[in-house]
Amino acid sequence: MPRWSLTKALLALTAFQLLASVRCKSVAVPHRLQFSQQVELHPYQKVYHIGDTMTLEFTDTAGMAFDTISHALARVDSFTYTLSAGIGRMDNVGKPIPPGGYFLVSNDNSAFSPVLGDISYGVTNVRTKLGCGGGPDLHYIVKFIPKQAGIYLLDPILYNYNSLYYCSSGAPAGAGMDFFFNLADCNADLLAGTDIVPKEMPTYTAIALGKKAFIFKVE
Numbered sequence: 001m002p003r004w005s006l007t008k009a010l011l012a013l014t015a016f017q018l019l020a021s022v023r024c025k026s027v028a029v030p031h032r033l034q035f036s037q038q039v040e041l042h043p044y045q046k047v048y049h050i051g052d053t054m055t056l057e058f059t060d061t062a063g064m065a066f067d068t069i070s071h072a073l074a075r076v077d078s079f080t081y082t083l084s085a086g087i088g089r090m091d092n093v094g095k096p097i098p099p100g101g102y103f104l105v106s107n108d109n110s111a112f113s114p115v116l117g118d119i120s121y122g123v124t125n126v127r128t129k130l131g132c133g134g135g136p137d138l139h140y141i142v143k144f145i146p147k148q149a150g151i152y153l154l155d156p157i158l159y160n161y162n163s164l165y166y167c168s169s170g171a172p173a174g175a176g177m178d179f180f181f182n183l184a185d186c187n188a189d190l191l192a193g194t195d196i197v198p199k200e201m202p203t204y205t206a207i208a209l210g211k212k213a214f215i216f217k218v219e
Helices: 003-011 188-193 198-209
Strands: 033-042 054-060 064-067 072-075 079-089 103-106 113-116 124-131 138-146 150-158 175-181 214-218
Touching (some): 103 124, 124 138, 150 175, 188 198
Antiparallel strands (some): 033 054, 054 138, 079 124, 103 138
């Protein structure tokens, strides 16, 4: 599930990577705000085992997030956005995928919707809508349980081309959001054991080094 291929796939629908889904109508609006959101992953390991549980989550305390344009906290609770998190296998591209994919998804929130992703990489993807009356804290949590050994990429993205929309009108808000892992290392070195096309390797390496994607191994 190299990020480059997923990005192309989602660009064909809305604009980034992963999944197949409906395209939302939107109008290009210059970004006045560009939020940066820290994402937590636990337990933090380089190697997991079949049956382990990986938990991805974040909380926007009091509806605030860091704006990289003004370099200050700004309110995000008047916006709505859809967060998508997906895992795809990177060392078995184009090969048969077991029924149900490589991961089980576990969560206690009915708002989470599992979505079929890029079949070539066996992407297991979930997404949910956040914001607009969700309470003082926006909390996202989803658990992935691996079913088969391999090398995988976990990537949280803001679905629909990093766009936020006003709760009141549904119009584009001129704001975006980037997600990054609050981890010491996202294991870019594991990419050497994948099926990534050599010319695309620098792209994936940069994404992992920038902590926009987490690479891990399952044994």
